[in-house]
Amino acid sequence: RKEVEQDPGPFNVPEGATVAFNCTYSNSASQSFFWYRQDCRKEPKLLMSVYSSGNEDGRFTAQLNRASQYISLLIRDSKLSDSATYLCVVTQNSGNTPLVFGKGTRLSVIA
Amino acid sequence: DADVTQTPRNRITKTGKRIMLECSQTKGHDRMYWYRQDPGLGLRLIYYSFDVKDINKGEISDGYSVSRQAQAKFSLSLESAIPNQTALYFCATSSGQNYGYTFGSGTRLTVV
Numbered sequence: 001r002k003e004v005e006q007d008p009g010p011f012n013v014p015e016g017a018t019v020a021f022n023c024t025y026s027n028s029a030s031q032s033f034f035w036y037r038q039d040c041r042k043e044p045k046l047l048m049s050v051y052s053s054g055n056e057d058g059r060f061t062a063q064l065n066r067a068s069q070y071i072s073l074l075i076r077d078s079k080l081s082d083s084a085t086y087l088c089v090v091t092q093n094s095g096n097t098p099l100v101f102g103k104g105t106r107l108s109v110i111a
Numbered sequence: 112d113a114d115v116t117q118t119p120r121n122r123i124t125k126t127g128k129r130i131m132l133e134c135s136q137t138k139g140h141d142r143m144y145w146y147r148q149d150p151g152l153g154l155r156l157i158y159y160s161f162d163v164k165d166i167n168k169g170e171i172s173d174g175y176s177v178s179r180q181a182q183a184k185f186s187l188s189l190e191s192a193i194p195n196q197t198a199l200y201f202c203a204t205s206s207g208q209n210y211g212y213t214f215g216s217g218t219r220l221t222v223v
Contacts, residue, residue: 043214103153
């Protein structure tokens with residue numbers, strides 16, 4: 001089983017739609033979780049951390065399900081500018097190992 | 112100025128040439144990383160360093176070497192470039208794994 005798995009997409013949604021991505025991780029000892037956004041040919045940028053109780057930042061909501069080992073990202077009222085690849089990122093089980101990146105889910109928001 | 116600066120931004124080089132990609136940061140982070148990204152393969156870790164005296168291989172270190180010249184500088188070298196090293200290379204920094212990474216803008220390398 002891969003360490004971090006994401007549906008590659010693409011998800012093609014109309015403006016204003018709500019879209020959700022899931023990501024599963026294999027290491028039950030993972031402690032920290034993030035969603036990154038990457039535009040084409042640009043560097044990944046931190047979108048939001050994912051907290052155990054779930055967290056919201058404007059139109060974006062992230063949730064963690066430790067029992068089932070997945071995290072999710074919900075985008076409400078999609079904008080054209082939300083079109084990007086969204087990377088799921090998790091820690092491994094110790095403080096001295098690099099983060100593990102998923103391959104990303106591509107989102108296209110269509111007018 | 113960017114927090115994490117990579118040079119050059121683009122480079123075309125010939126097979127067999129030695130090339131160095133440079134990364135410098137002003138964030139004061141101890142941890143630095145080099146990744147390559149290829150279409151469909153996601154980010155793959157080449158090398159990482161947790162301080163000036165610490166160098167660790169990532170999942171695809173063959174054909175690459177690194178130097179951590181200072182806390183703020185981490186260079187990646189391709190001793191003898193080959194075409195399958197054509198990729199987008201990213202440097203990243205971190206103050207700890209619970210805080211995520213900050214990436215540089217990337218170096219697009221083409222080996223012909």
